[in-house]
Amino acid sequence: MSFLAKLQCYSGNHDGTDMKIEQLGAHNAYVVRFEPELLDELRQSYLDQIKPFLELEDHQKFLVGGEHFSQKMDGNDDYYLTTYGRYPLLWLSTNTPTCYALYRQFLDTLAIEDHIRKLIDHDKRLVMYCGFMVVGNQAPGENWHVDYYAGAPAFTLMTPLFELQESHRYLRYQSLDGTQTYRYELGEAIIFGEGFTHSTAPYATTQELRVLISITFGTDKLKYWDVIEKTVGAQSKQIMLPCGHWRGQCRCLNKLSIRAQVIARKILKRLSGKFR
Numbered sequence: 001m002s003f004l005a006k007l008q009c010y011s012g013n014h015d016g017t018d019m020k021i022e023q024l025g026a027h028n029a030y031v032v033r034f035e036p037e038l039l040d041e042l043r044q045s046y047l048d049q050i051k052p053f054l055e056l057e058d059h060q061k062f063l064v065g066g067e068h069f070s071q072k073m074d075g076n077d078d079y080y081l082t083t084y085g086r087y088p089l090l091w092l093s094t095n096t097p098t099c100y101a102l103y104r105q106f107l108d109t110l111a112i113e114d115h116i117r118k119l120i121d122h123d124k125r126l127v128m129y130c131g132f133m134v135v136g137n138q139a140p141g142e143n144w145h146v147d148y149y150a151g152a153p154a155f156t157l158m159t160p161l162f163e164l165q166e167s168h169r170y171l172r173y174q175s176l177d178g179t180q181t182y183r184y185e186l187g188e189a190i191i192f193g194e195g196f197t198h199s200t201a202p203y204a205t206t207q208e209l210r211v212l213i214s215i216t217f218g219t220d221k222l223k224y225w226d227v228i229e230k231t232v233g234a235q236s237k238q239i240m241l242p243c244g245h246w247r248g249q250c251r252c253l254n255k256l257s258i259r260a261q262v263i264a265r266k267i268l269k270r271l272s273g274k275f276r
């Protein structure tokens with residue numbers, strides 16, 4: 001089935017409103033359901049580019065933890081590989097515009113933009129910063145954290161790429177009533193923003209890999225880049241900035257800082273006039 005046909009058939013399942021998205025309790029977190037076929041292109045990307053790479057004996061080191069890796073994948077520019085030291089989890093980030101587009105296309109078909117836009121300060125639209133495959137086969141302990149710093153108008157989406165085995169299904173999160181558990185389901189994504197404290201529920205080493213899709217996205221206002229960058233800035237090599245330019249090819253930030261300098265100079269001038 002073509003991508004468009006799938007999208008039309010999916011749209012036919014509901015009345016065109018954003019009723020598929022539901023808030024998770026009173027948290028800054030939402031759950032959205034979709035037809036798993038919408039993951040087909042991403043699944044193909046995994047099967048063609050990531051699975052064969054991870055089957056090589058020499059690449060098992062990327063899954064065991066204990067070492068920080070940040071490197072290209074041999075013969076593949078589409079993804080960039082990162083691990084964060086001690087914790088055994090492998091992050092493969094979109095590293096070409098083509099690969100980025102696959103994730104953006106998936107995000108768009110969820111049709112959540114209208115809903116999410118109402119939640120955050122923005123100018124016109126949502127920007128996807130980066131897409132990831134998150135691959136692991138063990139979670140030795142809890143790893144409590146929030147994804148974003150206070151004031152960041154941005155979200156993380158997480159969803160399984162394939163049917164998950166039972167031990168891989170659990171995400172823990174904090175609420176006023178204590179620790180709660182969210183169960184990952186194929187065809188359902190969880191979306192959460194600042195203040196949502198969460199951790200993968202620990203699980204023992206498995207034969208099968210646990211593969212999740214993760215997407216970071218949010219405001220198109222560049223003034224928030226400072227606070228968003230604290231989270232997403234080091235997660236990937238290629239990243240789309242809120243202004244819609246790739247990092248490294250954007251001059252808006254320079255303009256912004258020049259504007260800030262001009263304003264600061266004006267204020268100083270005014271102040272020095274006052275105290276003269």
Ligand SMILES: [Fe+2]
Pocket residue numbers: 145146147198
């Ligand atoms: Fe997280």
Ligand SMILES: [Zn+2]
Pocket residue numbers: 241243244245250251252253
């Ligand atoms: Zn820019």
